[in-house]
Amino acid sequence: MGSTGRPQGRLKGETEQADALAQFVRQLTSGLTVRELAQRYPAGRTRWSEYRSAGKDIPWDLLQQLVHDLTKDPSARKELLTQAGHLHEQAVQAAAAYPSPAAERSMVQQALDRARHAQQLAEAGVAESEELIHVLVAIVAELWGQLGAGIENKTLRGTAVPDATELRRARLREATRSLAELRHIRESHCEP
8 A cells, every 4th residue: 555645625525425425435445545546446536536525426336346345354344335335325315316516507597598488478479569559550540530531521511420430430449449458468568
């Protein structure tokens, strides 16, 4: 066995269980450097640093191999394997319940995408209502113009208002009411 290498930094697991597993790995490999571990086992120095700092959970088969190789007494090995299995299982379960930063970013991105889509739909609805308002305003202006012409003809001729004028007035009232409703809807969509 060589020197102990650089001192271990703080544990940086996302869960307490990941930290507990890394602490177990630290204690088990305390007499070995990261370089020595990388030479003896199928993981590089960076990966061993992550296992010992809780940056990543050590795979179960590698943990079993460590316990077998580093613990000579069979009864102690059995106890350590039981402890290792318990710690590993807890770390895996905690990791499954704890969303990774990438998963959190994905959830946030999905929420933003939904919000953008809703905003686009609202903007399209506002644009459509504005277009309808312009059409209704044009219809109302035309009807007012026709009514005005009908009233002038009535006063000039001195005759009764024909049925067509009453029909125009009814259409004007309906168009005016629809216009007011559309304006109300548009204003309610534009409010913050």
